[in-house]
Amino acid sequence: MIPIYAPKSESEAAVIVSLMQAYGVRFLMRGGAFSSMYPGPITNSLNAQMLMVDEADVDLAHQLLEPFAGDQTSG
Template identity: 60%
Template sequence: MVPVYTPKSEPETAVIVALMEAYGIAYFMQGGAFGTMYPGPVSNSLNARTLMVEDDQAELARELLRPFL
């Protein structure tokens, strides 16, 4: 899996996860479980999440996320 995007907020994370599921993209939100323990502003050292997708689906995922970039 390759890193594609780091969401900046909880609502943004929810939308991104919904997009990945809607288009059938295999994904993993790195830091997702630990990040929920410390809600609030994203801090890279504490609760940052990174969207990871399969290599062959990375281009489609990036295209879907273009409005966030």
């Protein structure tokens, strides 16, 4: 899995998860379960999330994230 985007909020993460599911992208939202246990401001040490995408789906995921992520996706 390749890390490609760190959502800025819980709601943004939910939208991204739905988008990836809708297009059949194989992904993992690292830190997603833990951050829901301790809601509040995102801190890098405890509840930061990262969208991890299967190597074969990286290009599609970048295209899907482009409208709201701009050039902030890594890779």
